[in-house]
Amino acid sequence: DIQTTQSPSSLSAAVGDRVTITCRASQDIAKSVHWYQQKPGKAPKLLIYATSNLQTGVPPRFSGDGSETDFTLTISSLQPEDIATYYCQEYDNINLFSFGPGTKVDIK
């Protein structure tokens, strides 16, 4: 079965800190991953697609990188409005869509 993992499961950082979340795809056929942000009580929204492409309207402090099975989401300077849970997602044409378990980001 496809199994997407993320680390850490939660983190606490100060405003202005650089924050990095890691996603491991289950197999290198993933080729790319996508990232979503879910603020408390809200629907998720697409943040980054195809590993490194910012969705329209997403601030440039967010960036994505990676290849094969290892991918990262970075917030270059954490802001109070970035408090959310972040999910990565991969796709393969057998098992279709798989989300990581999420990383909860808080302000210290």
Add this chain to the structure above:
Amino acid sequence: EVHLEQSGAEVKKSGESLTISCQATGSNFRTSWIGWVRQMPGKGLEWMGSIFPFDSDTRYNPSFRGRVTVSADLSTNTTSLRWSSLRASDTAIYYCVRRRGYPSYFFDHWGQGTQVTVSS
């Protein structure tokens, strides 16, 4: 601008049937894959299934196949998610989503979510 408007919250009992819906505006509904994502209380996101309304081609997550039915109505640009017999474990928020991308697909638009509460 694409907008996915979902039906309202539901409170049901175990064993009852339920259909929730999602109406798409501002997009080419016929040729957009529309799917459903479950979020159980305090948990993560799980893709359930998707449909291509033009020809009703449907794909399911094996974990949900046989438990739910995804359908589409071209006349109203609406996608539906149906249970024939609910369980308490179906209590969750359900989001409809539009698929985009190639060859690795993602969900670029999300509905506001429908809360389903099932009591035993």
